[in-house]
Amino acid sequence: MPKFSTFIFDVDGTLAHTNKLIFASFRHVAKKYLNKEVSDEEIISLFGPTEDVILKEWMNDNYATAREDYYNFYSNQHNILANTFQGMDGILNSIKSSNKNLAIFTGKGRESTRITLEKIGYDNYFDLIISGDDVKNHKPAPDGILKILDHYKLNDDEVLMIGDSQHDVEASQSANVKIASVIWDSYAKEEVIKMNPDYVFHDITDFKIFIEDSLKN
Numbered sequence: 001m002p003k004f005s006t007f008i009f010d011v012d013g014t015l016a017h018t019n020k021l022i023f024a025s026f027r028h029v030a031k032k033y034l035n036k037e038v039s040d041e042e043i044i045s046l047f048g049p050t051e052d053v054i055l056k057e058w059m060n061d062n063y064a065t066a067r068e069d070y071y072n073f074y075s076n077q078h079n080i081l082a083n084t085f086q087g088m089d090g091i092l093n094s095i096k097s098s099n100k101n102l103a104i105f106t107g108k109g110r111e112s113t114r115i116t117l118e119k120i121g122y123d124n125y126f127d128l129i130i131s132g133d134d135v136k137n138h139k140p141a142p143d144g145i146l147k148i149l150d151h152y153k154l155n156d157d158e159v160l161m162i163g164d165s166q167h168d169v170e171a172s173q174s175a176n177v178k179i180a181s182v183i184w185d186s187y188a189k190e191e192v193i194k195m196n197p198d199y200v201f202h203d204i205t206d207f208k209i210f211i212e213d214s215l216k217n
Helices: 019-034 040-044 051-076 088-097 110-120 143-152 166-175 189-194 204-215
Strands: 006-009 101-105 128-130 159-163 178-182 199-201
Touching (some): 088 101, 088 204, 101 143, 128 143, 159 166, 166 178, 178 204, 199 204
Parallel strands (some): 006 101, 006 159, 101 128, 159 178, 178 199
């Protein structure tokens, strides 16, 4: 069983079920400001850049107003449309109590990351948060992982990245760190599996067992 000093978590689809909220938030501003209906698939195709980048491309002169509206909707609807995965808090507690490093690397922007972590009560677990606003190149580039390696002065074999998407696999492989693909809420399960991640978890119970085994002396 490998031993890791540092666990890097993605947010959407990994720490919390937020896909419905993200889709609804984009649909809200698309309808209101562009009079346009957008499908889940269209929204998924935009993923990579942060929300702000997407909104700037969409809204042009209405960007500032639409941005405020987007985040207000995202925050106000969070407790209705998003939720945590049962057992994830126990996993984070186990890692934290083992004095391991807990970090986040997400493609989300800084504002939506802050909102989600606060709403689900996970904001105090993580010592370092790298959002899409904190890197020059967004996922699948490995910039966020490399920043975390540099921050903690780590060897790459000490690190486990945990995420649900193809971008997480590609970023991890580019950074030469192990990737645990957690696909219990992934919208691209088959595509992720085809990329041969180091570990694949279809449910959180198996992931919890793996983490607890890795923390044993």
